[in-house]
Amino acid sequence: MAQLTVFEYRAGTSFLHQQDVRCKITSLILINALAFNATHIGLIVLSGLLILMFLQLRISILTTLRNLRLLFLILVFVLGTRSIYTQGDPLFQFGFLVITGQGLQSGAVYCWRLITLFLAGIIFVSSTGITEIKSGIQWFLKPLPGIPERKVAVMISLMVRFLPLVLQQAGEISEAQKSRGAEIRKNPVKRLTLFSVPLFRRVFETADRLVLAMESRCFSENRTDPQMKLKSVDLISMVILFVLGIIIFTL
Amino acid sequence: MTSSNQLRLMVYSSLMAALVAAGAFIAIPIGPVPIVLQNMFVLLTGLLLGRKWGLATIAVYLLAGGLGLPVFSAGRGGFAHFASPTGGYLVAYLIVVYLVGWITEITQERNRDHQTRQFVTDIVAMIIGSVVVYAIGVPWLKAVTGMPWSKAVAVGALPFLVGDLVKVVAAALIARIIRPAIRQTLQLSADSPA
Numbered sequence: 044m045a046q047l048t049v050f051e052y053r054a055g056t057s058f059l060h061q062q063d064v065r066c067k068i069t070s071l072i073l074i075n076a077l078a079f080n081a082t083h084i085g086l087i088v089l090s091g092l093l094i095l096m097f098l099q100l101r102i103s104i105l106t107t108l109r110n111l112r113l114l115f116l117i118l119v120f121v122l123g124t125r126s127i128y129t130q131g132d133p134l135f136q137f138g139f140l141v142i143t144g145q146g147l148q149s150g151a152v153y154c155w156r157l158i159t160l161f162l163a164g165i166i167f168v169s170s171t172g173i174t175e176i177k178s179g180i181q182w183f184l185k186p187l188p189g190i191p192e193r194k195v196a197v198m199i200s201l202m203v204r205f206l207p208l209v210l211q212q213a214g215e216i217s218e219a220q221k222s223r224g225a226e227i228r229k230n231p232v233k234r235l236t237l238f239s240v241p242l243f244r245r246v247f248e249t250a251d252r253l254v255l256a257m258e259s260r261c262f263s264e265n266r267t268d269p270q271m272k273l274k275s276v277d278l279i280s281m282v283i284l285f286v287l288g289i290i291i292f293t294l
Numbered sequence: 295m296t297s298s299n300q301l302r303l304m305v306y307s308s309l310m311a312a313l314v315a316a317g318a319f320i321a322i323p324i325g326p327v328p329i330v331l332q333n334m335f336v337l338l339t340g341l342l343l344g345r346k347w348g349l350a351t352i353a354v355y356l357l358a359g360g361l362g363l364p365v366f367s368a369g370r371g372g373f374a375h376f377a378s379p380t381g382g383y384l385v386a387y388l389i390v391v392y393l394v395g396w397i398t399e400i401t402q403e404r405n406r407d408h409q410t411r412q413f414v415t416d417i418v419a420m421i422i423g424s425v426v427v428y429a430i431g432v433p434w435l436k437a438v439t440g441m442p443w444s445k446a447v448a449v450g451a452l453p454f455l456v457g458d459l460v461k462v463v464a465a466a467l468i469a470r471i472i473r474p475a476i477r478q479t480l481q482l483s484a485d486s487p488a
Contacts, residue, residue: 050364068361068362071361071362071363072361072362074362075362116321160362160364161364163362164362164363164364164365165364167362167363168363168364180361183361194304195354195357197304197308198304198307198308198311198350198354199308199354199357199358199361199363201305201308201309201312202308202309202311202312202315202354202355202358202365203312203358203363205308205309205312206312206315206316206365208312209309209312209313209315209316210316210319210320213316213320214320217320217322231322231329231460231464232460232463232464232467234322235322235329235331235334235460235461235464235468236464236467236468236471238322239331239334239338239464239468240468240471240472242313243313243338243468243472244472244475246309246310246312246313247306247309247472247475247476247479249309250302250305250306250309251302251479253305253309254301254302254305254483257301257305258301262301
């Protein structure tokens with residue numbers, strides 16, 4: 044049962060797939076900064092932009108969101124604490140808990156920001172291959188002193204590549220244990236142990252196989268990286284995004 | 295240590311970073327609240343990989359999140375997240391993993407072949423680690439949101455304490471099972487001519 048997780052790279056030839064990886068990383072950082080500082084109008088513009096990108100990639104937003112049930116759980120928690128701990132006009136009252144209109148509003152905007160950030164990340168990961176991510180990060184880290192940029196770039200790209208696999212394995216283990224009635228067991232320590240041990244085993248087995256594969260292909264940090272070329276389309280899209288960013292900031 | 299072991303540790307470290315990232319998304323429903331596994335995985339990183347590679351694991355994880363890759367809890371990416379109310383917990387992970395890894399390293403010779411003693415050391419190391427998480431996370435939360443101390447502690451520490459204790463005990467049990475296998479593999483690959 045190989046179910047695709049949302050963090051997976053999807054091969055394709057869309058505009059986003061062809062964009063230079065350095066531009067993509069810059070855009071990602073820019074979109075993140077914007078999402079945190081934008082007002083309502085700015086957030087609407089940003090969300091519109093992200094929806095356009097999703098359409099471009101032919102990924103369904105609804106399926107993506109459905110896969111992120113835990114994210115919503117955390118968002119509800121964030122919304123709850125925000126509504127309770129913001130001062131303002133009381134809206135509802137449950138005992139000593141007062142939910143204020145202002146709190147609810149600021150909580151909702153905050154949740155919107157988080158979803159925007161998340162979708163931007165998903166777009167990046169699903170349209171950028173692992174070697175591209177590696178060479179992009181390497182390019183950015185090169186000027187920084189004290190960081191072994193090749194090693195770090197390899198590690199980040201491995202992490203991004205294996206995150207979907209780990210999630211998938213965790214899902215499989217959880218389903219397998221559910222089907223054997225693991226939920227009847229009430230002792231939380233036992234539950235955590237029984238879940239994590241097979242997960243760690245599998246992850247370290249994967250790591251061992253990966254080491255074998257890398258060694259047999261004579262892996263070294265000094266390898267020839269794919270060439271990155273800035274096309275004029277990349278520059279134009281960067282300029283558009285920057286202008287949009289300035290507009291959103293000043294709104 | 296041979297170059298082969300260096301590569302193996304690098305791969306282990308990358309995959310542990312993936313596990314830590316995944317830990318933000320997987321939860322085990324126990325009772326009414328699901329327990330999120332991320333901080334348990336951070337503690338285990340220190341126990342299993344030691345201070346140097348443990349630190350590398352968390353640093354890689356934080357860097358990837360800082361670049362905007364969707365790896366932080368609730369998928370928040372971006373450097374802006376470090377300035378948010380919960381950013382302190384993320385920064386604390388760096389110190390904690392180093393601390394736990396360091397305690398493991400200085401005691402491992404003495405604890406060799408003493409399973410119970412190792413188990414107790416692991417638990418003590420992780421409790422110290424958890425205390426550090428809150429010692430950094432809660433003041434950070436207070437500074438960013440401007441809550442009074444009582445509220446900051448009520449939101450940022452109290453709801454998680456019982457869960458954390460459960461996780462610490464579980465992590466010690468997991469480490470007891472997984473650690474020998476990792477040590478053996480590293481030993482074998484160090485002995486073999488690479």
